[in-house]
Amino acid sequence: MRIASLSFRYGRRAPWILSDAGLVLDAGDVVEVTGPNGTGKSTLLRLVAGLLRPTRGSVEDRPRVVGYAPERFPADQPFTVAAYLRHMAAVRRVGTESIGRWSERLGMDHLLGQRLPDLSKGSAHKVGLAQALLAEPGLLVLDEPFAGLDAATRAELPRIIGEISARGGIVVMSDHQGDLRSFPGLRRCEVRDRALRELDPIDPIEGAGEPALTVLEVAVAASKAQDLADRLRAEGCTVNITARATREVAG
Numbered sequence: 001m002r003i004a005s006l007s008f009r010y011g012r013r014a015p016w017i018l019s020d021a022g023l024v025l026d027a028g029d030v031v032e033v034t035g036p037n038g039t040g041k042s043t044l045l046r047l048v049a050g051l052l053r054p055t056r057g058s059v060e061d062r063p064r065v066v067g068y069a070p071e072r073f074p075a076d077q078p079f080t081v082a083a084y085l086r087h088m089a090a091v092r093r094v095g096t097e098s099i100g101r102w103s104e105r106l107g108m109d110h111l112l113g114q115r116l117p118d119l120s121k122g123s124a125h126k127v128g129l130a131q132a133l134l135a136e137p138g139l140l141v142l143d144e145p146f147a148g149l150d151a152a153t154r155a156e157l158p159r160i161i162g163e164i165s166a167r168g169g170i171v172v173m174s175d176h177q178g179d180l181r182s183f184p185g186l187r188r189c190e191v192r193d194r195a196l197r198e199l200d201p202i203d204p205i206e207g208a209g210e211p212a213l214t215v216l217e218v219a220v221a222a223s224k225a226q227d228l229a230d231r232l233r234a235e236g237c238t239v240n241i242t243a244r245a246t247r248e249v250a251g
């Protein structure tokens, strides 16, 4: 997918938000969009998702199936969560079984019977994520996906993003809190002064944000190692997995 000479403003007399932005995204890329408040991150994400039309330039070769989760899910709709997701599944032409799969992974089974306007902010946010994931997107665009999520879902989301990337999907997201900083191969771009600039990849240790580091040695059943490693990586830790033949653990 290619963002080519893209410029955007919200109206004829409105200020330019982006000017001549360019970026090439390959299959499997996971891209974090950063930048100061109000510089145009959400605008760029909506342009990438195809929800806004560029004033000039284009977004080329966008994958056919796009999932987009906004920063604030519009919950003022007169449906239950289940009815809303069934509707979205029908629009996307996917079976309703995907609703059960995603509601379980996002820890929101208990929300299915609730009305959208009655949801808490964090719960509404999960519904926004679920609808974006329903149709196995080739391009997943997430605006501050970690905001307001509980710990279990925060740990699950990098795994979901990793799976989409592993099957060749592109993920573009803003992530103010830096939850994905230790994601392997993460690309980072900054929106500032109307320009889109690619940043150097972050050092995972620097990304953890701690000047002093402590190395823990943890022994865990082999069957649980990957799951624990994923959760620790989601917390910003650097994790090395070493197999031991013996069950003896010194100390």
Ligand SMILES: Nc1ncnc2c1ncn2[C@@H]1O[C@H](COP(=O)(O)OP(=O)(O)OP(=O)(O)O)[C@@H](O)[C@H]1O
Residues within 6 Å of the ligand: 010, 017, 035, 036, 037, 038, 039, 040, 041, 042, 043, 044
């Ligand atoms: N629908 C709109 N109509 C007119 N101007 C808008 C619209 N949406 C956003 N803007 C303006 O465009 C600029 C960029 O907004 P945008 O929400 O893309 O920034 P952002 O970097 O995502 O902000 P934040 O970090 O606060 O989430 C801001 O000046 C904003 O006021």
